[in-house]
Amino acid sequence: METSVEAKDLTIYYGKQVALRDITFQLGLSETLLLLGPNGAGKTTLLRTIAGFHTDYRGELRVLGKRPEEARDLVSYVPQSHSLNEKVPLTALDVVAMGAMYRRGLVHRIVPPEIKERALKMLRFVGLDGIADKLFRNLSGGQKQRVLLARALISDPKLLLLDEPLSALDPSARAEVTSVLGKIKEKRKIAMIITTHDVNPLLEIGDKVMLINKRMITFGRPDEALRDEIIKSVYGPMARAIKVEDRLYCITGDFHIHRWGREVR
């Protein structure tokens, strides 16, 4: 199988401390992996390692057939919280265009016409072409997340890494963003790895699920990987994996609560 990511006996360190071990898996070129695990399980660490930002690891790791550091141009990474300074009056279009300009070493504020055209196309793709000239800081949470997805897509990545893309959103914004993720999967046919505390809203787009908790607990198709006894081994006896009318639900009792944009755990 041609793979987007391939890991064999991967162990990730922070100096002498092991953050994550026993990671072995293969992800196909257009597959979506949902990466699930409790607080501190190592989800962000694994994502940043695949992105080529964290290099303190042993074992094998290949991203699109290359070492992660060499594959960076083929990968887009959307961190849990964006690092844009909201005091700077950037429009939605500016933010999307940044995704193409940084790659070409362009750091000035004037967006070249060719990039503007592509940025508008990306905004249309995420259903936001009407707000191109609005200030990013004034957008709703769901709109901001969709703009950040458009920014990640403009460089035409083959692998998209998303850290908790739904966690700061209210239910209707979650549905908006989930539907854009489904569209990316269907139309762009690229590989995605999405970290989440709550796998349920994403199960329909997940080809594979990995559950981690400082080590890999399970990896496979959702119905194989999310078995009741496995979920209980990580989240305790109250946790459940249940099927209702052929749809799988994973009840872990593990969720983020956000108030006024600040994350409370």
Ligand SMILES: Nc1ncnc2c1ncn2[C@@H]1O[C@H](COP(=O)(O)OP(=O)(O)OP(=O)(O)O)[C@@H](O)[C@H]1O
């Ligand atoms: N820069 C760092 N230096 C040392 N240890 C770190 C560093 N970053 C993370 N860790 C540790 O690595 C482990 C995994 O953290 P990580 O942030 O990857 O977990 P996570 O599953 O993404 O957690 P959360 O769901 O809370 O975001 C934790 O024990 C954390 O304390």
